[in-house]
Amino acid sequence: MSKTLFDKVWDAHVVKKIEDGPDVVFIDRHFIHEVTSPVAFLGLESRGIGVMYPNRTFATADHNTPTINQHLPVEDPLSANQLKALETNSAKYGISHWGLGHEKNGIVHVVGPENGITLPGMTIVCGDSHTSTHGAFGAIAFGIGTSEVEMVLSSQCIMQPKPKKMRITVNGKLGKAVTPKDVTLYIISQISAAGATGYFAEYAGEVFENMSMEGRMTVCNMSIEMGARGGMVAPDETTFAYLKGREQSPKGEAWDKLVDYWKTLKTDEGAQFDLELVYDAANIEPQITYGTNPGLGTGISKSVPKASEVIDGEASYKKSLNYMGFNEGDSLIGTNVDYVFLGSCTNGRIEDFRAFASVVKGKKKADNVTAWLVPGSHIVEAQIKEEGILDILTDAGFALRQPGCSACLAMNDDKIPAGKLAVSTSNRNFEGRQGPNSRTMLASPLVAAAAAVTGKVTDPRELI
Amino acid sequence: MAYDKFTVLHSSCVPLPLENVDTDQIIPARFLKATKREGFGDNLFRDWRYNNDDSPKADFVLNNPTYSGKILVAGRNFGSGSSREHAAWAIYDYGFRCVISSFFADIFKGNALNIGILPVTVSPEFLDKIFKAIEADPKAEVVVDLPAQKVTLVATGDSESFDINGYKKHNMINGFDDIDYLQSLKSEIGVFETTRPF
Numbered sequence: 001m002s003k004t005l006f007d008k009v010w011d012a013h014v015v016k017k018i019e020d021g022p023d024v025v026f027i028d029r030h031f032i033h034e035v036t037s038p039v040a041f042l043g044l045e046s047r048g049i050g051v052m053y054p055n056r057t058f059a060t061a062d063h064n065t066p067t068i069n070q071h072l073p074v075e076d077p078l079s080a081n082q083l084k085a086l087e088t089n090s091a092k093y094g095i096s097h098w099g100l101g102h103e104k105n106g107i108v109h110v111v112g113p114e115n116g117i118t119l120p121g122m123t124i125v126c127g128d129s130h131t132s133t134h135g136a137f138g139a140i141a142f143g144i145g146t147s148e149v150e151m152v153l154s155s156q157c158i159m160q161p162k163p164k165k166m167r168i169t170v171n172g173k174l175g176k177a178v179t180p181k182d183v184t185l186y187i188i189s190q191i192s193a194a195g196a197t198g199y200f201a202e203y204a205g206e207v208f209e210n211m212s213m214e215g216r217m218t219v220c221n222m223s224i225e226m227g228a229r230g231g232m233v234a235p236d237e238t239t240f241a242y243l244k245g246r247e248q249s250p251k252g253e254a255w256d257k258l259v260d261y262w263k264t265l266k267t268d269e270g271a272q273f274d275l276e277l278v279y280d281a282a283n284i285e286p287q288i289t290y291g292t293n294p295g296l297g298t299g300i301s302k303s304v305p306k307a308s309e310v311i312d313g314e315a316s317y318k319k320s321l322n323y324m325g326f327n328e329g330d331s332l333i334g335t336n337v338d339y340v341f342l343g344s345c346t347n348g349r350i351e352d353f354r355a356f357a358s359v360v361k362g363k364k365k366a367d368n369v370t371a372w373l374v375p376g377s378h379i380v381e382a383q384i385k386e387e388g389i390l391d392i393l394t395d396a397g398f399a400l401r402q403p404g405c406s407a408c409l410a411m412n413d414d415k416i417p418a419g420k421l422a423v424s425t426s427n428r429n430f431e432g433r434q435g436p437n438s439r440t441m442l443a444s445p446l447v448a449a450a451a452a453v454t455g456k457v458t459d460p461r462e463l464i
Numbered sequence: 465m466a467y468d469k470f471t472v473l474h475s476s477c478v479p480l481p482l483e484n485v486d487t488d489q490i491i492p493a494r495f496l497k498a499t500k501r502e503g504f505g506d507n508l509f510r511d512w513r514y515n516n517d518d519s520p521k522a523d524f525v526l527n528n529p530t531y532s533g534k535i536l537v538a539g540r541n542f543g544s545g546s547s548r549e550h551a552a553w554a555i556y557d558y559g560f561r562c563v564i565s566s567f568f569a570d571i572f573k574g575n576a577l578n579i580g581i582l583p584v585t586v587s588p589e590f591l592d593k594i595f596k597a598i599e600a601d602p603k604a605e606v607v608v609d610l611p612a613q614k615v616t617l618v619a620t621g622d623s624e625s626f627d628i629n630g631y632k633k634h635n636m637i638n639g640f641d642d643i644d645y646l647q648s649l650k651s652e653i654g655v656f657e658t659t660r661p662f
Contacts, residue, residue, distance in 0.1 A: 015649065015652060015653055015656045016649065016652065018631050019630070020629055020630035020631060021629050021630060021631025021632065022629065022631060022632075024646070024649060024653075026653065026656055026657070026660070028660060028662060035496050035497075035548075036547070036548065036549070038498075038499035038500070039499070039500065039501045039549075042499075042500065042501070043643070047643070049647065052650070052653070053657065063493075063496075064496075064497065076497075078497035078498070079497055081497075081499060082497055082498075082499055085499045119662055121661075121662075122662065127547060127548075127549075128546075128547055129545065129546050129547040129571060131547075143546075143547035143571055144547060144571070144574075145547055145548075145549035145552070145571065145574060145575035145578060146549040146550075146575075147549060147575065147578035147579060147641070147642070147643070148574070148578065148642075150643055151642055151643055151646055154643060154646065154647065155643070155646035155647065155649065155650060155653055156653060156657065157646055157649070157653055158642075159631075159642045159645075159646070160574075161629065163570075193484060193541065193544055194484070194540070194541040194544065194567060194569070197541070197544075197567070197568075197569060197570055198570060224545075224571075227541070227544065227569060227570070229570050229571070250662070257661075258661065258662070261661065293484050293486065293544070312483055312484065313483045313539065313540075315481070315482065315483075316482055316483040316484055316539065319482065409488075409493040409546075410493060410494070411493045411494060411496065411497070418516070428486075428488070428545060428546075430486045430488040430489065430545060431488070431489060431511065432488060432489075432492055432511050433488050433493075436492070436511055436516065437511075437516075
């Protein structure tokens, strides 16, 4: 029988099927961080049970870490306590821990792939919804709650009903200054923030085939923002080239054998999806959001749509525009920008910094803009320095911060002040997401860079 | 963590007729710094419920004594966004045992079921009837009958059935959780693990 990529990977992990219930699914890799794991460890203790396979879990601190002066003690006692809990729990159960200050520390969804911990054909979970990022490698990867973190620690399994399957095909070639972030924001704007709920997505077609691993990670990362549990891309030569030689990637014969297996991980001819969506790359321009969910976005040259033109209900839409300070029909170009955030598990990789630098090179940061540039990991930070990108950024009046989730969710001190408007390369524009009463417009690194040097929403096609 | 058994719930409702209520609204990230599962109910809907000086916002439904009950009724796509189980903890800790909506985000729905909150998906039409009934009488009672998989609006007698898989239903009725079950499968899991290529 013809199978989809998703079926092949899912079916290979089912330990047991429960009649009129979920599947018991084996998890190959489990990432944990400081925010969603402490209560899971407390649960293990109260039940008197241990960690079944500590070598299948990897800990890194990212959500709640400062992005300046990381060599100093963490000032906020609650944050410090949470970081300490991750360290203590990891040590107690023998889990690898890349804490604050560790040379490999960084955002969990950046460090997993860059160290070869993420591989095609795996099941990967983490108590973080953007775990979908790892689907770029042809893995089934999705976010889980803390109860499920406890399940994985104690049994290496979770219990999930098999989701429905959808395929999103984007054909053609992307236009000038149209990036993977624009592709995903475009798709979400077409189907809404709930359009893929209940589904697991496969991304297919020329656009994704030609995309780098960093780009595929950006797209898969945002799958959750259309409601999908995750998204995946079939592994190919681009995938293998990215992974080969990474620290924890298999080597020698083991590698060759796995590559042979990974080459079978693609959707068979004739396999059925519950939903198929097809788009033309030519219709995608640089995107930006104007509302308070990621589905409320549009082409940067367009204006704020009327309530009748969006999928969301009128009351919610009006509340959203009211929060953002926009009116139906407002032009997006020219909107004054106070903050620019480059970073996060969505756009905190080396390609994103290269893209940002390509726009700001030889220009100056606008005086009215505060810019936070936060690499996704120490490895990304080192690359930025090695490639001379830091010099370009410094000459243009920008400074680099230290790795972490930072202003994406504003758990640490990197909060956009109340009322201020940020153009952000992160993944969510919810009310208060980047700080109480802050306002967020999601966009690509190129659009963020254009805003950073002009002080307003600007079409990057005019600057490159 | 064990939770209260859920069989039949008779309660008035708290209405939140908004769509896309995301987990950052249910509990903002800055309140996720605890290392224990305690006190999250105080920060449920924090930024809709309180001003910056911590004074209550009079127009928010949780601050309106007219509305109370163990059932939260919300617009479509409830619980979108982050996987933080803290959102479900906050709802449970505040005193809700059931959320009724026409559509739930996946991760929230799973988290709710795992900690003993019953997410009940009804048709948009039935959801509208519940909102209208609460508008007419803030004390309007709703009966959520898990064994019968039926939700009933007492005032009008309207009812609708809802879906839940048999395994989860059994767990909810008995207050069991998945971790107990998975512990019983450890030898099977151990055998499976040896077959993994990575």
